[in-house]
Amino acid sequence: TAATLDLALATGEDLATSATVAGSTLRAFGLEASQMVMVTDVMAKSFSSSALDLNKFQVSMGSIAPVAKGLGQGLHETTAQLGVLVNNGIEASTAGTMLRNMMLKATKDGFSMEEALSDIASSTDKAGTSLQYFDTRATATALVLAENIDQVQGLNDTLLDADGAAAKMAATMDATLEGSMMKLKSATEGLGISFGEVMAPAVKAAAEIV
Secondary structure (H helix, E strand, C coil), rough: HHHHHHHHHCCCCCHHHHHHHHHHHHHHHCCCCCHHHHHHHHHHHHHHHCCCCCCHHHHHHHHHHHHHCCCCCHHHHHHHHHHHHHHHCCCCCHHHHHHHHCCCHHHHHCCCHHHHHHHHHHHHCCCHHHHHHHCHHHHHHHHHHHCCCHHHEEEHHHHCCCCCHHHHHHHHHCCCCCHHHHHHHHHHHHHHHHHHHHHHHHHHHHHHCC
């Protein structure tokens, strides 16, 4: 689709990878295919507004998306949380896994993430307070989120205003030599797929004869 083409061009990634990550994110949050533009806009905006890139997004979102969706948290807020964690030096795989574990612990013990993070942020013993809510492994993640509540909200607001981000980034990239080469690569991939579809019956028949 045009949305995934824009994402590929904006990020400099190949079309297949961009489509895979965008599609899996769409499905993980239970969104409709018609919302793909929104998904790619959020992705593109997060890449230009945080340390996230397509690979980090894929790795971290793969761990957290199903749980976030199940607990009623949307794509924008989840992406904002991951962006702030990665900004603060937490590896993408760790960010997604620990955020997932924190959400599950909060659900299991009957407290809200907002309540816990606010309590940690206002505590004089932040690490000790974090351990009252979450296990040892998630302490670093909890501390980063608690100390950056405003940054998470700010990035969330930015992502909510991401309409057209992928197309704008793609247009900017399109004006460069690299952008032209990416368009050529995508067009070649598309041509190869079309050629394969047209030739498939003849190749199959030839193979059977041989």
